[in-house]
Amino acid sequence: MxxxxxxxxxxxxxxxxxxxxxxxxxxxxxxxxxxxxxxxxxxxxxxxxxxxxxxxxxxxxxxxxxxxxxxxxxxxxxxxxxxxxxxxxxxxxxxxxxxxxxxxxxxxxxxxxxxxxxxxxxxxxxxxxxxxxxxxxxxxxxxxxxxxxxxxxxxxxxxxxxxxxxxxxxxxxxxxxxxxxxxxxxxxxxxxxxxxxxxxxxxxxxxxxxxxxxxxxxxxxxxxxxxxxxxxSRPWSENRGDTTLIATPGYTPTNGLPRLTLSPFVYGNAPYAGVIVNPPLRGTTFNPDGTVSATPFAYCRSTTTLTASNELCDGPRDGRIYSTYYTVMxxxxxxxxxxxxxxxxxxxxxxxxxxxxxxxxxxxxxxTLATTTVLGALTIPTTNPFVPATLRNQLVAAGQTAFTFQRSFLDFNNGDGFSHxxxxxxxxxxxxxxxxxxxxxxxxxxxxxxxxxxxxxxxDTIPIVSRFREAVDAVVSPSGAIVCRSTLTNPNNGCVPLNPFISSGRSQQELAYYIGASxxxxxxxxxxxxxxxxxxxxxxxxxxxxxxxxxxxxxxxxxxxxxxxxxxxxxxxxxxxxxxxxxxxxxxxxxxxxxxxxxxxxxxxxxxxxxxxxxxxxxxxxxxxxxxxxxxxxxxxxxxxxxxxxxxxxxNILELYNSALQTTVTVIDPRTNTSVAAQNFTVGNTNxxxxxxxxxxxxxxxxxxxxxxxxxxxxxxxxxxxxxxxxLSNQDILNRCQAGNADLCTLVTRNAAGTITAITNQxxxxxxxxxxxxxxxxxxxxxxxxxxxxxxxxxxxxxxxxxxxxxxxxxxxxxxxxxxxxxxxxxxxxxxxxxxxxxxxxxxxxxxxxxxxxxxxxxxxxxxxxxxxxxxxxxxxxxxxxxxxxxxxxxxxxxxxxxxxxxxxxxxxxxxxxxxxxxxxxxxxx
The missing domain is CATH 2.40.170.20 (TonB-dependent receptor, beta-barrel domain)
Known part of the structure; x- marks a missing residue:
């Protein structure tokens, strides 16, 4: 003692x-x-x-x-x-x-x-x-x-x-x-x-x-x-990643694999250093100063892509994020x-x-940590001035005009990207x-x-989505300065461009634009x-x-x-x-x-x-x-x-009068057996x-x-x-909708491609x-x-x-x-x-x-x-x-x-x- x-x-x-x-x-x-x-x-x-x-x-x-x-x-x-x-x-x-x-x-x-x-x-x-x-x-x-x-x-x-x-x-x-x-x-x-x-x-x-x-x-x-x-801070939590239920990689209805996998080594697809997730430069990662790393990102399995919200590994991995990474004991x-x-x-x-x-x-x-898993993957054009020149040349040579980028922003709060x-x-x-x-x-x-x-x-220390997107969309102004694209049409909007590739050195003025407190x-x-x-x-x-x-x-x-x-x-x-x-x-x-x-x-x-x-x-x-x-x-x-x-x-009062409390949730779409991130809105009911x-x-x-x-x-x-x-839980709504409950299906919103975007949980x-x-x-x-x-x-x-x-x-x-x-x-x-x-x-x-x-x-x-x-x-x-x-x-x-x-x-x-x-x-x- x-x-x-x-x-x-x-x-x-x-x-x-x-x-x-x-x-x-x-x-x-x-x-x-x-x-x-x-x-x-x-x-x-x-x-x-x-x-x-x-x-x-x-x-x-x-x-x-x-x-x-x-x-x-x-x-x-x-x-x-x-x-x-x-x-x-x-x-x-x-x-x-x-x-x-x-x-x-x-x-x-x-x-x-x-x-x-x-x-x-x-x-x-x-x-x-x-x-x-x-x-x-x-x-x-x-x-x-x-x-x-x-x-x-x-x-x-x-x-x-x-x-x-x-x-x-x-x-x-x-x-x-x-x-x-x-x-x-x-x-x-x-x-x-x-x-x-x-x-x-x-x-x-x-x-x-x-x-x-x-x-x-x-x-x-x-x-x-x-x-x-x-x-x-405990051996069981520091290296094993997040025990999560995910769609089994490689599953088909006929190959004998179970539809879902419950595993302790499930990591988010947004590493600290950032990574390009689509071909032809899939796996390209970055140094803290924003330059391209000579070592490509080490995927856990060759069949696992990072376009979904999670990655299933067979053991602990450094440099990866998982949902309980930030949850205090x-x-x-x-x-x-x-x-x-x-x-x-x-x-x-x-x-x-x-x-x-x-x-x-x-x-x-x-x-929570500021991560593109919940902010949404970034589509960055090759014309973005923060793209390293060597990377831009490779993309142009490959006929690419943009790439998809994932990242966990540990530097959004003086080296601590967690919300407080x-x-x-x-x-x-x-x-x-x-x-x-x-x-x-x-x-x-x-x-x-x-x-x-x-x-x-x-x-506190939570991204403002629209401002974050504006800040990422950087261009070169006619005067040669790097600015937000929105600033070209609205010069006084206060937008400070964000370099998504660096992991240190952000100014307080920059952070103040797209980070706030609810x-x-x-x-x-x-x-x-x-x-x-x-x-x-x-x-x-x-x-x-x-x-x-x-x-x-x-x-x-x-x-x-x-x-x-x-x-x-x-x-x-x-x-x-x-x-x-x-x-x-x-x-x-x-x-x-x-x-x-x-x-x-x-x-x-x-x-x-x-x-x-x-x-x-x-x-x-x-x-x-x-x-x-x-x-x-x-x-x-x-x-x-x-x-x-x-x-x-x-x-009670919340059940009667709650006006759509919003959270981001990860669910498994039973139609496609894939993990997706969606918005959840919990709504009260006066009846x-x-x-x-x-x-x-x-x-x-x-x-x-x-x-x-x-x-x-x-x-x-x-x-x-x-x-x-x-x-019901969000996953229950989806499962029971798929099982034939038409009333619950009305609570699920899908986009034109059929992807779940929101679940209204009344x-x-x-x-x-x-x-x-x-x-x-x-x-x-x-x-x-x-x-x-x-x-x-x-x-x-x-x-x-x-x-x-x-x-x-x-x-x-x-x-x-x-x-x-x-x-x-x-x-x-x-x-x-x-x-x-x-x-x-x-x-x-x-x-x-x-x-x-x-x-x-x-x-x-x-x-x-x-x-x-x-x-x-x-x-x-x-x-x-x-x-x-x-x-x-x-x-x-x-x-x-x-x-x-x-x-x-x-x-x-x-x-x-x-x-x-x-x-x-x-x-x-x-």
Whole structure:
């Protein structure tokens, strides 16, 4: 380690140590072990958010997970999403180091994605309340939350819309803050990757106390800094090129070759030095000063030309570009959060509370490279004054008047041709609420929230296409000067001619003409209010009937402004577009739990529950959601449960109002089996309707009285989404068009020669999604020697992840391209002996296919992706200091430095890309 940490001050002694095996329940399971542990620690029952009715996680019919304080601390996450992302029920969650950095990537933000159904189908709450979104897709950046005060995380896996509202199709993740905290606590930690990069530092502190008998105040803040991990900084990434799916060179329908090839050594056809790609001087390349090189360009295969967008090689090649060449492993990030809360109790039965939060997160990274692969190949006439004389003479002698030229411009930014991206998010959130005990077992809760988020996005050092083309088209003026051809007719246009053959020495005046920055600012605002009444109006022989009634209102609005060049789509990429839209919802809901039988032979406990919610959306009318559940204990050790629900998700502002976000994509034309670069336009749709999901979950919980400390839960789930809102991938549009879907063919634009030039990807209610699988949770805690051992195993099996557009239906369960391994697991072993604690963690991502729609040997050369195992280790030592304590901890992630599979990054962001890394720190509380 490069960092040493000094002891700060003591930490108040825990009232009890919560074992790891009882800190976390499976995404399918209950919080059965957590419940008993927290009761011992806190002296009363906890209430988790599987339901609006006041019940603990153990009794909730909807599968509910509770992640407790100790597990959050043991995992020592740099960001709160790191503690969730590896759990089997979460797939393709966005973390600062896991996803694409670019105009459409997450750009360092953190979004949870339950079951891989999309972050926009996972509802994020704080204390059961809405939190202002960070994006126009209604997703919440978890980095904005006050993680230093989170005491637990409640996770409801499906069946939650009737209880908690829209967006809960996959489930709910509710972050519960410690409002009763008193004293002072702090944390300081730093880390580094084994290869000397990725330096990071975090510190946080919180202070709470009573001011008199009626007022309680909590104030705190945290700061986090990560230096980032640069591109090409790992052995698996620096030489192997880009793993890409391309059309197989030399393929014909009758020669036995597979139609497509998935290979790690795929390079763009635009080398740094530049190359002529057409006969008779094909392969001619250039020196840095623009003169012709004596050494021709070394093609990987004689049959491979550079007129397509890629070149397939049989091994690493120097001087070549590939699409992930510029993609950083982890972006540079600075973020901070400040939080303050007041709880005022004017009487013993009423509590008024208010809080305020401010968060800031700034992320910086490199993105795309200026290359003719996306700018388009250059046709340069022999009369261009920058053409070397020897080359011009050869071309003229061969009867050529022009040639085709490809090049990656590494010199467009003082020797760094990459685009530089900065995203700065700032969040403000204010709430005020009331909790009242009305007596006779009735309670009233209500709150109002106002939040706003500002996101500034700058995509710098990016070519302006029309100006770049003008600058390349150089001529000699009548006065003998080299000028742009356009300057002859428009002398004051400011065009500075570009020499495409040199790779150094460009002037700032030249670069300023055809290089610019795409800038946008997005404002999100949210107003939300809710009131909830809980009570037990009657008592039956089996127990009290519990009910919850309530109403909610929320309004979200978004406005994005962009620079003039972006609005005109002048840049080669990015080109964020103006956006303006709003939507609101009015809701009423009710929920009831009715005990039927208790303490009867073979009917140890039986209760039923139900919930309903009516929602009136401003843009799509009224929708009703509902839920029904059964809990049945034939004996005390065994509980059976079943939940059936109707859930919804309303389209978000981006899906409704997006005005053609433009990107450049490389696709394979199924007509010709060739790779082509095309423009992609993602367009919103104001006619979208809410998507509807039918969720069925059933399973059992077994806690044998004869084996104290053991627990097992198994839950089956089936989620069927109708009229799913979304877009197909560009390749899917082409493949399904070729398969006969005429509606999708209207989204594809071809030129007169039949070449694909653009794909319009409109958001539609066009899909059905059917997800089916099983969640497992097994735990066992027992004394071992002088210490205590706890083992927790979580696993998830996906048997079906089927999508259908009405014509084509594909089951992508086991497809790693879609982030859906059939098997995934997370196993934790924790041993505490005296002041020492040791935790090991194994994360398993199962093997599968690259893409289930391809048949190996016919459609693709290799359709298999291997399994991946990650092992992590954490150790801590507790030192008592007066009435408090200090906990020193040390953690190693990815102990065996496991690299991603060869198919990374196209198989998604479930995988670690940084390698072995270390973290050390100290927590104190008193």
């Amino acid at each position: 490069h960092c040493l940490f000094r002891t700060m001050v003591g930490e108040r002694r825990f009232r009890s140590m919560i074992m790891v095996g009882a800190s976390i329940a499976a995404l399918s399971g209950t919080a059965h072990a957590q419940k008993s542990a927290d009761r011992e620690a806190e002296g009363n029952e906890i209430v988790v958010s599987g339901t609006r009715v006041v019940r603990d996680g153990y009794d909730a019919p909807t599968p509910t997970t509770v992640i407790g304080t100790e597990m959050l601390e043991k995992r020592a996450p740099l960001t709160i999403v790191d503690a969730l992302a590896t759990l089997p029920g979460f797939k393709q969650s966005a973390t600062p180091g896991s996803t694409a950095q670019g105009a459409t990537g997450s750009n360092g933000q953190s979004f949870v994605n339950m079951r891989g159904l999309g972050a926009n189908r996972t509802l994020v709450l704080v204390d059961g309340q809405r939190f202002v979104p960070s994006t126009s897709q209604a997703t919440v950046d978890l980095a904005m939350l006050p993680s230093f005060l989170i005491k637990r995380v409640d996770i409801v896996t499906g069946g939650a819309s009737a209880s908690w509202g829209s967006d809960a199709v996959a489930g709910v993740v509710n972050f519960v803050l410690d409002h009763q905290f008193s004293g002072l606590k702090a944390n300081i930690a730093g880390g580094i990757a084994e290869r000397g990069d990725g330096q990071n530092f975090t510190m946080s502190a919180a202070y709470g106390r009573n001011l008199g008998d009626r007022l309680h105040v909590i104030i705190g803040g945290e700061y986090y800094h990560h230096e980032g991990v640069p591109a090409r 982890t972006p540079k990030q600075d973020r901070g959060t400040g939080y303050i809360r007041f709880d005022f109790t004017p009487s013993d039965n009423i509590t008024l509370h208010a809080d305020a939060l401010y968060g800031s997160s700034k992320t910086e990274f490199t993105s 991206v900065t995203r700065h998010n700032r969040t403000q959130r204010y709430t005020a609420g009331l909790d009242a005990d009305l007596g006779d077992r009735w309670k009233l809760r209500g709150y109002f929230e106002y939040g706003k988020n500002r996101s500034d996005f700058v995509f 800038e946008s600012t997005l404002w999100i605002r949210e107003h939300a209010a809710a009131v909830n009444l809980n009570g037990e109006p009657i008592t039956l022989p089996a127990g009290p009937v519990s009910i919850a009634l309530g109403a909610e209102y929320r309004k979200n609005s978004a406005r994005q402004v962009v620079d003039a060049l972006s609005a005109a789509r002048a840049f080669v990429g990015a080109n964020q577009q103006p956006l303006r839209g709003a939507l609101s919802a009015k809701e009423v809901f009710g929920e009831v739990v009715v005990p039927i039988v208790k303490d009867v032979p073979l009917l140890n406990n039986l209760d039923v529950s139900g919930a309903a919610r009516v929602t009136d959306y401003s843009n799509s009318g009224t929708v009703t959601t509902w839920k029904a559940g059964v809990n049945y204990n034939p004996i005390a050790d065994l509980r059976l449960r079943l939940t059936r629900s109707r859930d919804i998700r309303a389209p 979208l309707q809410p998507e509807i999901a039918d969720t069925l979950a059933w399973g059992f919980v077994y806690r044998p009285s004869w084996l104290r400390g053991f627990g097992l839960s198994v839950d089956f789930f089936n989620i069927k989404i109708k009229e799913a809102v979304g877009t 958001v539609l209610n066009l899909r059905r999604v059917d997800v089916k699988g099983i969640d497992f949770d097994a735990s066992y805690a027992f004394d071992l020697g002088a210490g205590r051992m706890a083992v927790r195993g979580l696993a998830n099996y996906v048997s079906k992840f089927q999508t259908s557009d009405g014509v084509t239906s594909i089951n992508q369960a086991g497809s790693l391209l879609n982030g859906q391994p059939k098997w995934s697991a997370d196993v934790t072993v924790n041993y505490n002996i005296g002041p020492v604690g040791i935790m090991t963690n194994w994360v398993y991502i199962g093997s599968g296919s690259y893409d289930n729609q391809y048949k190996e040997g016919i459609d693709i050369n290799d359709n298999r992706v291997g399994s991946i195992n990650y092992f992590n280790l954490q150790a801590d030592y507790t030192q008592k200091v007066g009435n408090g304590k200090i906990v020193y901890y040390f953690k190693v992630d990815n102990i065996f430095d496991q690299s991603p599979p060869n198919e990374f990054p196209i198989v998604g962001n479930n995988y670690d890309r940084v390698g072995r890394r270390f973290l050390a720190g100290a927590r104190f509380q008193f």
